[in-house]
Amino acid sequence: MTEIFRAESVPGFPVHEIRHIRSRARVAHRGAQLLEWTPTGFDPVLYCSRRSVPVEDTAVRGGIPICWPWFADHPDCSSLPLHGFAQLMVWTHGYMETNDDEVRMGFWLEDDADTRDLWPHRFRLDLEICMGARLAMRLRMKNTGDSAFSAGGAFHPYFVVGGLEGLVVSGVTDAGYFDKTSGRFKAGDAGRLRIEGEVDRIYQTTGPVTLCDQTLGRRITVEGAGHRGTVVWNPGPEEAAKARDIAPGDYDHFVAVEPVLPQEVQVFLSPGEEHLMSLEVTIESTALSRAG
Numbered sequence: 437m438t439e440i441f442r443a444e445s446v447p448g449f450p451v452h453e454i455r456h457i458r459s460r461a462r463v464a465h466r467g468a469q470l471l472e473w474t475p476t477g478f479d480p481v482l483y484c485s486r487r488s489v490p491v492e493d494t495a496v497r498g499g500i501p502i503c504w505p506w507f508a509d510h511p512d513c514s515s516l517p518l519h520g521f522a523q524l525m526v527w528t529h530g531y532m533e534t535n536d537d538e539v540r541m542g543f544w545l546e547d548d549a550d551t552r553d554l555w556p557h558r559f560r561l562d563l564e565i566c567m568g569a570r571l572a573m574r575l576r577m578k579n580t581g582d583s584a585f586s587a588g589g590a591f592h593p594y595f596v597v598g599g600l601e602g603l604v605v606s607g608v609t610d611a612g613y614f615d616k617t618s619g620r621f622k623a624g625d626a627g628r629l630r631i632e633g634e635v636d637r638i639y640q641t642t643g644p645v646t647l648c649d650q651t652l653g654r655r656i657t658v659e660g661a662g663h664r665g666t667v668v669w670n671p672g673p674e675e676a677a678k679a680r681d682i683a684p685g686d687y688d689h690f691v692a693v694e695p696v697l698p699q700e701v702q703v704f705l706s707p708g709e710e711h712l713m714s715l716e717v718t719i720e721s722t723a724l725s726r727a728g
Protein backbone atom coordinates (compact mmCIF):
# COMPACT_ATOMS: atom_id res chain seq x y z
CA MET A 437 0.00 0.00 0.00
CA THR A 438 1.25 3.48 -0.80
CA GLU A 439 0.77 6.38 1.59
CA ILE A 440 1.40 9.91 0.44
CA PHE A 441 0.68 12.96 2.49
CA ARG A 442 1.59 16.62 2.47
CA ALA A 443 3.09 18.03 5.66
CA GLU A 444 3.98 21.60 6.49
CA SER A 445 5.86 21.47 9.79
CA VAL A 446 7.73 24.63 8.77
CA PRO A 447 5.14 27.21 7.58
CA GLY A 448 5.56 27.98 3.89
CA PHE A 449 7.72 24.89 3.33
CA PRO A 450 5.40 22.05 2.24
CA VAL A 451 6.89 18.59 1.95
CA HIS A 452 5.38 15.45 0.42
CA GLU A 453 6.03 12.37 2.53
CA ILE A 454 5.91 9.09 0.63
CA ARG A 455 5.70 5.52 1.95
CA HIS A 456 5.79 2.93 -0.84
CA ILE A 457 6.60 -0.76 -0.72
CA ARG A 458 9.91 -0.06 -2.53
CA SER A 459 11.07 3.08 -0.74
CA ARG A 460 10.38 5.93 1.64
CA ALA A 461 10.92 9.50 0.47
CA ARG A 462 10.33 13.17 1.22
CA VAL A 463 10.16 15.89 -1.41
CA ALA A 464 10.02 19.64 -0.66
CA HIS A 465 8.12 21.95 -3.02
CA ARG A 466 10.80 24.59 -2.58
CA GLY A 467 13.51 23.71 -5.07
CA ALA A 468 11.59 20.46 -5.87
CA GLN A 469 14.25 19.14 -3.54
CA LEU A 470 14.30 15.45 -2.67
CA LEU A 471 15.19 15.40 1.03
CA GLU A 472 15.04 11.67 1.69
CA TRP A 473 15.19 8.47 -0.33
CA THR A 474 15.40 5.24 1.63
CA PRO A 475 14.92 2.11 -0.46
CA THR A 476 13.33 -0.77 1.46
CA GLY A 477 15.96 -2.88 3.23
CA PHE A 478 18.54 -0.09 3.35
CA ASP A 479 19.44 2.78 5.63
CA PRO A 480 18.87 6.30 4.19
CA VAL A 481 20.86 7.00 1.03
CA LEU A 482 20.74 10.80 1.20
CA TYR A 483 22.32 12.88 3.93
CA CYS A 484 20.16 15.75 5.19
CA SER A 485 21.68 17.94 7.89
CA ARG A 486 19.73 18.10 11.14
CA ARG A 487 21.17 21.61 11.55
CA SER A 488 19.63 22.88 8.35
CA VAL A 489 16.37 24.81 8.55
CA PRO A 490 14.56 26.10 5.48
CA VAL A 491 15.25 29.83 5.27
CA GLU A 492 14.47 32.09 2.36
CA ASP A 493 17.91 32.60 0.86
CA THR A 494 19.54 29.23 1.57
CA ALA A 495 18.83 25.74 0.28
CA VAL A 496 18.39 22.90 2.76
CA ARG A 497 21.80 21.26 3.25
CA GLY A 498 21.26 17.78 1.97
CA GLY A 499 19.10 15.57 -0.21
CA ILE A 500 19.37 16.55 -3.87
CA PRO A 501 19.34 20.30 -4.55
CA ILE A 502 18.79 21.23 -8.21
CA CYS A 503 21.40 23.81 -9.19
CA TRP A 504 20.29 25.95 -12.16
CA PRO A 505 20.85 28.12 -14.29
CA TRP A 506 24.45 28.23 -13.18
CA PHE A 507 26.71 25.99 -11.18
CA ALA A 508 28.85 27.42 -8.31
CA ASP A 509 29.35 31.21 -8.37
CA HIS A 510 27.65 33.28 -11.04
CA PRO A 511 30.47 34.10 -13.51
CA ASP A 512 29.95 37.89 -13.43
CA CYS A 513 28.17 38.69 -10.18
CA SER A 514 29.26 37.14 -6.90
CA SER A 515 26.25 38.54 -5.01
CA LEU A 516 23.90 36.22 -6.94
CA PRO A 517 23.01 32.93 -5.22
CA LEU A 518 25.64 30.21 -5.33
CA HIS A 519 24.42 27.36 -7.60
CA GLY A 520 21.63 29.46 -9.16
CA PHE A 521 18.13 30.26 -7.96
CA ALA A 522 16.11 27.14 -8.90
CA GLN A 523 16.79 25.57 -5.50
CA LEU A 524 15.31 28.62 -3.74
CA MET A 525 12.07 28.90 -5.73
CA VAL A 526 8.80 27.16 -4.95
CA TRP A 527 8.09 24.82 -7.89
CA THR A 528 4.59 23.85 -8.98
CA HIS A 529 3.64 20.28 -8.25
CA GLY A 530 2.25 18.92 -11.50
CA TYR A 531 1.44 15.22 -11.08
CA MET A 532 1.89 12.13 -8.99
CA GLU A 533 1.60 8.55 -10.24
CA THR A 534 2.18 5.33 -8.45
CA ASN A 535 2.57 1.70 -9.50
CA ASP A 536 4.04 -1.46 -7.96
CA ASP A 537 7.61 -0.30 -8.65
CA GLU A 538 7.72 3.38 -7.81
CA VAL A 539 6.12 6.74 -7.14
CA ARG A 540 6.64 9.40 -9.81
CA MET A 541 6.26 13.08 -9.10
CA GLY A 542 6.43 15.93 -11.59
CA PHE A 543 7.28 19.56 -10.77
CA TRP A 544 7.75 22.59 -12.98
CA LEU A 545 9.18 26.08 -12.68
CA GLU A 546 8.85 28.99 -15.10
CA ASP A 547 10.41 32.43 -15.17
CA ASP A 548 8.59 35.22 -13.38
CA ALA A 549 9.43 38.75 -12.26
CA ASP A 550 11.62 37.41 -9.41
CA THR A 551 13.68 35.10 -11.60
CA ARG A 552 14.02 37.77 -14.32
CA ASP A 553 15.45 40.16 -11.70
CA LEU A 554 18.23 37.63 -11.16
CA TRP A 555 18.57 36.30 -14.72
CA PRO A 556 16.91 38.05 -17.67
CA HIS A 557 15.64 35.03 -19.61
CA ARG A 558 12.40 33.15 -20.19
CA PHE A 559 12.49 29.44 -19.43
CA ARG A 560 10.60 26.39 -18.26
CA LEU A 561 12.04 23.57 -16.17
CA ASP A 562 10.27 20.22 -15.83
CA LEU A 563 11.51 17.78 -13.25
CA GLU A 564 10.37 14.19 -12.86
CA ILE A 565 11.42 12.23 -9.76
CA CYS A 566 10.94 8.44 -9.77
CA MET A 567 11.31 6.88 -6.34
CA GLY A 568 11.43 3.09 -6.00
CA ALA A 569 14.19 0.53 -5.46
CA ARG A 570 16.20 2.87 -7.71
CA LEU A 571 16.00 6.62 -7.96
CA ALA A 572 15.71 8.46 -11.26
CA MET A 573 15.43 12.19 -11.94
CA ARG A 574 14.95 13.91 -15.28
CA LEU A 575 15.34 17.65 -15.69
CA ARG A 576 14.16 19.23 -18.94
CA MET A 577 15.25 22.85 -19.46
CA LYS A 578 13.58 24.83 -22.21
CA ASN A 579 14.16 28.28 -23.65
CA THR A 580 10.64 29.76 -23.91
CA GLY A 581 11.83 33.26 -24.85
CA ASP A 582 12.85 34.89 -28.11
CA SER A 583 16.59 35.20 -27.52
CA ALA A 584 19.23 32.54 -26.91
CA PHE A 585 20.85 31.83 -23.54
CA SER A 586 23.45 29.55 -22.00
CA ALA A 587 22.66 27.64 -18.83
CA GLY A 588 24.62 25.47 -16.45
CA GLY A 589 23.62 23.51 -13.39
CA ALA A 590 23.86 20.23 -11.55
CA PHE A 591 22.11 17.54 -9.60
CA HIS A 592 23.80 17.97 -6.21
CA PRO A 593 23.15 14.74 -4.27
CA TYR A 594 24.56 14.37 -0.78
CA PHE A 595 25.17 10.64 -0.24
CA VAL A 596 25.36 9.14 3.23
CA VAL A 597 28.54 7.18 3.88
CA GLY A 598 29.50 5.22 7.00
CA GLY A 599 32.84 7.03 7.32
CA LEU A 600 35.35 8.47 4.84
CA GLU A 601 38.06 6.06 5.92
CA GLY A 602 36.07 3.08 4.69
CA LEU A 603 35.09 4.73 1.41
CA VAL A 604 36.53 4.23 -2.06
CA VAL A 605 35.24 6.22 -5.04
CA SER A 606 35.67 4.62 -8.43
CA GLY A 607 34.87 5.77 -11.96
CA VAL A 608 36.46 9.21 -11.96
CA THR A 609 40.16 8.80 -11.48
CA ASP A 610 41.24 8.21 -15.10
CA ALA A 611 39.93 11.67 -15.98
CA GLY A 612 41.62 15.02 -15.57
CA TYR A 613 39.95 17.46 -13.22
CA PHE A 614 39.78 21.07 -12.13
CA ASP A 615 40.81 21.18 -8.49
CA LYS A 616 38.77 23.99 -6.92
CA THR A 617 40.86 23.91 -3.75
CA SER A 618 44.04 24.93 -5.64
CA GLY A 619 42.46 26.57 -8.70
CA ARG A 620 44.46 24.27 -11.02
CA PHE A 621 43.81 21.61 -13.63
CA LYS A 622 45.31 18.25 -12.74
CA ALA A 623 45.86 15.07 -14.73
CA GLY A 624 43.96 11.88 -13.89
CA ASP A 625 45.90 9.55 -11.65
CA ALA A 626 44.23 6.17 -12.33
CA GLY A 627 43.28 3.96 -9.43
CA ARG A 628 40.59 4.74 -6.91
CA LEU A 629 39.92 7.90 -5.00
CA ARG A 630 39.96 8.14 -1.24
CA ILE A 631 38.57 11.26 0.42
CA GLU A 632 41.17 12.77 2.72
CA GLY A 633 40.76 16.42 3.70
CA GLU A 634 38.81 18.85 1.54
CA VAL A 635 38.03 17.45 -1.92
CA ASP A 636 36.35 19.74 -4.46
CA ARG A 637 36.93 18.58 -8.02
CA ILE A 638 35.20 18.91 -11.36
CA TYR A 639 36.18 15.76 -13.26
CA GLN A 640 36.11 15.81 -17.04
CA THR A 641 34.14 12.61 -17.23
CA THR A 642 30.48 11.69 -17.55
CA GLY A 643 30.65 7.94 -16.84
CA PRO A 644 29.14 6.13 -13.84
CA VAL A 645 30.69 6.71 -10.42
CA THR A 646 30.54 4.19 -7.60
CA LEU A 647 30.84 4.80 -3.87
CA CYS A 648 32.09 1.57 -2.28
CA ASP A 649 31.23 1.95 1.39
CA GLN A 650 32.92 -0.74 3.44
CA THR A 651 31.54 0.60 6.73
CA LEU A 652 27.86 0.41 5.74
CA GLY A 653 28.47 -2.61 3.50
CA ARG A 654 26.88 -1.13 0.42
CA ARG A 655 27.67 0.28 -2.99
CA ILE A 656 25.94 3.33 -4.47
CA THR A 657 26.22 3.91 -8.23
CA VAL A 658 25.50 7.30 -9.74
CA GLU A 659 24.84 7.63 -13.48
CA GLY A 660 23.92 10.73 -15.39
CA ALA A 661 23.10 11.81 -18.94
CA GLY A 662 23.09 15.21 -20.59
CA HIS A 663 25.80 16.50 -18.24
CA ARG A 664 29.37 17.54 -19.11
CA GLY A 665 31.40 16.72 -16.02
CA THR A 666 31.21 15.17 -12.56
CA VAL A 667 31.88 16.92 -9.28
CA VAL A 668 33.16 15.05 -6.24
CA TRP A 669 32.93 17.20 -3.12
CA ASN A 670 33.50 16.84 0.59
CA PRO A 671 34.33 19.91 2.69
CA GLY A 672 36.78 18.15 5.02
CA PRO A 673 36.84 18.96 8.76
CA GLU A 674 38.04 22.58 8.56
CA GLU A 675 35.65 23.88 5.90
CA ALA A 676 32.78 21.91 7.47
CA ALA A 677 33.45 23.59 10.84
CA LYS A 678 32.88 26.99 9.17
CA ALA A 679 29.43 26.01 7.87
CA ARG A 680 26.68 26.73 10.39
CA ASP A 681 24.42 24.09 8.82
CA ILE A 682 26.83 21.13 9.10
CA ALA A 683 26.95 19.55 12.57
CA PRO A 684 30.35 18.62 14.05
CA GLY A 685 31.54 15.30 12.66
CA ASP A 686 28.96 15.20 9.85
CA TYR A 687 31.59 15.87 7.15
CA ASP A 688 32.75 12.28 7.76
CA HIS A 689 29.33 10.94 6.77
CA PHE A 690 28.54 12.40 3.37
CA VAL A 691 30.02 12.82 -0.09
CA ALA A 692 28.50 14.72 -3.01
CA VAL A 693 28.80 13.18 -6.50
CA GLU A 694 27.25 15.59 -8.96
CA PRO A 695 26.48 15.29 -12.68
CA VAL A 696 27.21 18.87 -13.71
CA LEU A 697 27.10 21.42 -16.52
CA PRO A 698 30.04 23.60 -15.39
CA GLN A 699 30.42 27.29 -16.35
CA GLU A 700 32.92 26.58 -19.12
CA VAL A 701 30.67 24.10 -20.93
CA GLN A 702 27.14 25.31 -20.28
CA VAL A 703 24.42 24.37 -22.77
CA PHE A 704 23.46 26.95 -25.38
CA LEU A 705 19.72 27.06 -26.05
CA SER A 706 18.18 28.96 -28.97
CA PRO A 707 14.53 30.06 -28.67
CA GLY A 708 12.31 26.97 -28.38
CA GLU A 709 15.25 24.61 -27.80
CA GLU A 710 15.48 22.25 -24.84
CA HIS A 711 18.04 20.07 -23.10
CA LEU A 712 17.51 17.01 -20.94
CA MET A 713 19.70 16.08 -18.01
CA SER A 714 19.14 12.98 -15.94
CA LEU A 715 20.38 11.16 -12.87
CA GLU A 716 20.00 7.55 -11.80
CA VAL A 717 21.04 6.14 -8.44
CA THR A 718 21.17 2.45 -7.61
CA ILE A 719 22.21 0.76 -4.40
CA GLU A 720 23.35 -2.75 -3.63
CA SER A 721 24.40 -4.47 -0.47
CA THR A 722 27.92 -5.83 -0.17
CA ALA A 723 27.38 -7.12 3.36
CA LEU A 724 26.03 -10.52 4.34
CA SER A 725 23.01 -9.04 6.10
CA ARG A 726 21.25 -5.76 5.41
CA ALA A 727 19.48 -3.28 7.64
CA GLY A 728 15.86 -4.31 8.27
Ligand SMILES: O=P(O)(O)OC[C@H]1O[C@@H](O)[C@H](O)[C@@H](O)[C@@H]1O
Nearest residue numbers: 518519592616636637667669694
Ligand atom coordinates in the same frame (compact mmCIF):
# COMPACT_ATOMS: atom_id res chain seq x y z
O1 LIG B 1 27.44 25.36 0.16
P1 LIG B 1 26.76 24.95 -1.09
O2 LIG B 1 26.19 26.07 -1.87
O3 LIG B 1 25.77 23.88 -0.85
O4 LIG B 1 27.88 24.32 -1.98
C1 LIG B 1 28.55 23.24 -1.52
C2 LIG B 1 29.65 22.81 -2.49
O5 LIG B 1 29.04 22.37 -3.68
C3 LIG B 1 29.94 21.78 -4.60
O6 LIG B 1 29.24 21.39 -5.71
C4 LIG B 1 30.98 22.80 -5.00
O7 LIG B 1 31.90 22.20 -5.90
C5 LIG B 1 31.68 23.33 -3.75
O8 LIG B 1 32.62 24.32 -4.14
C6 LIG B 1 30.66 23.90 -2.79
O9 LIG B 1 31.31 24.30 -1.61
